[in-house]
Amino acid sequence: MAQSLPPITPGTIVGRYVVIGELGRGGMSEVFLARDTWLDRNVCLKMIPLEPIAEAAIRERFMAETRVLARFNHPGIISIYGVGEHAGRLYAALEFVDGHPLRDQISTKMPLAAAARIGLTIAAALSALHAQQILHGDLKPENVMINRNGTARLVDFGLADTFEDPIYARSYSSNIELALKEALGLARPEGYERRYTRELSGTPLYMAPEQWKQEPLSGATDIWALGLILYEVLSGTLPFDVSNACATSLCARVCSNIPLSTLCDRDDIPRDVGQFVDRCMNKKPKNRPTALEVVSFMERKVRAEAHRHKPHANELSVLRSPSYRAA
Numbered sequence: 370m371a372q373s374l375p376p377i378t379p380g381t382i383v384g385r386y387v388v389i390g391e392l393g394r395g396g397m398s399e400v401f402l403a404r405d406t407w408l409d410r411n412v413c414l415k416m417i418p419l420e421p422i423a424e425a426a427i428r429e430r431f432m433a434e435t436r437v438l439a440r441f442n443h444p445g446i447i448s449i450y451g452v453g454e455h456a457g458r459l460y461a462a463l464e465f466v467d468g469h470p471l472r473d474q475i476s477t478k479m480p481l482a483a484a485a486r487i488g489l490t491i492a493a494a495l496s497a498l499h500a501q502q503i504l505h506g507d508l509k510p511e512n513v514m515i516n517r518n519g520t521a522r523l524v525d526f527g528l529a530d531t532f533e534d535p536i537y538a539r540s541y542s543s544n545i546e547l548a549l550k551e552a553l554g555l556a557r558p559e560g561y562e563r564r565y566t567r568e569l570s571g572t573p574l575y576m577a578p579e580q581w582k583q584e585p586l587s588g589a590t591d592i593w594a595l596g597l598i599l600y601e602v603l604s605g606t607l608p609f610d611v612s613n614a615c616a617t618s619l620c621a622r623v624c625s626n627i628p629l630s631t632l633c634d635r636d637d638i639p640r641d642v643g644q645f646v647d648r649c650m651n652k653k654p655k656n657r658p659t660a661l662e663v664v665s666f667m668e669r670k671v672r673a674e675a676h677r678h679k680p681h682a683n684e685l686s687v688l689r690s691p692s693y694r695a696a
């Protein structure tokens with residue numbers, strides 16, 4: 370990230386927004402909470418430094434990201450309010466999610482009802498994107514925000530593109546080992562500057578076999594990542610060993626014909642859920658369910674779980690019945 374730009378700190382005025390504080394930092398952006406002084410509401414400002422050596426590519430990518438967002442008005446997709454340029458940075462004013470990234474919830478196993486609700490919203494958002502032939506392309510728990518009432522929103526459309534875009538055929542080539550180190554939470558390696566262009570993928574951990582093999586991508590590529598996310602929220606771990614992961618071993622594990630670990634042998638997870646997650650992580654894109662199929666499955670699970678956890682509703686109705694009234 371360019372070092373020479375003036376820092377953005379609380380009180381900095383960016384267009385009609387006043388910065389309140391930092392919300393997060395992605396690989397390529399600085400993200401702030403700010404106040405829209407005209408509309409009197411909080412917004413999220415995502416700012417991308419304009420590095421002189423890649424300025425044209427950064428502008429092109431930023432326009433692609435923001436225009437994708439501008440096409441949607443969906444409860445599972447972050448809304449965009451406007452764009453601008455400030456002190457060597459491009460910025461987008463986005464709907465502020467008052468909550469946390471899904472990543473913060475992963476270490477503890479999530480109850481099925483909550484996981485199904487999150488899976489349902491992500492899948493509904495993906496089905497809206499895929500219907501327009503758009504791939505999110507960087508689905509991972511860092512890019513799913515959960516607001517205070519537990520509702521999910523997809524953020525970070527920095528790698529979103531149309532299925533036909535040939536860029537994906539040459540993505541993921543450079544710096545992959547370093548990107549993996551970063552994804553595994555090892556310190557950002559020396560000399561590794563992720564640039565906000567389309568040359569490098571987001572996170573190797575969630576890359577589907579077709580991404581590793583540089584084959585054509587489709588909506589199924591996002592479903593693979595959703596399968597991994599579902600596995601992770603339900604079990605607290607990824608479906609492969611990451612302790613000694615290097616790009617070669619991860620690629621071999623993901624691209625071989627041997628399925629990833631399954632949730633089917635776990636007593637605490639219903640078998641049909643384990644099988645469905647396995648389908649999402651099928652090595653062949655054509656064998657994975659569509660986003661709409663994930664929506665239907667998750668809807669059924671949300672309903673079934675609500676029903677299962679409502680026996681007290683019957684108890685209550687018994688308590689309310691005349692025979693239980695105090696004499």
Ligand SMILES: Nc1ncnc2c1ncn2[C@@H]1O[C@H](COP(=O)(O)OP(=O)(O)O)[C@@H](O)[C@H]1O
Nearest residue numbers: 393395396397398400413464465466511524525
């Ligand atoms: N609309 C938002 N509301 C609240 N926090 C957000 C929002 N968008 C992003 N963030 C936070 O900022 C982080 C980085 O944003 P992201 O769009 O993923 O940037 P990058 O493209 O650099 O990864 C996210 O992981 C999240 O923690």
Ligand SMILES: [Mg+2]
Nearest residue numbers: 395511512525
């Ligand atoms: Mg991100």
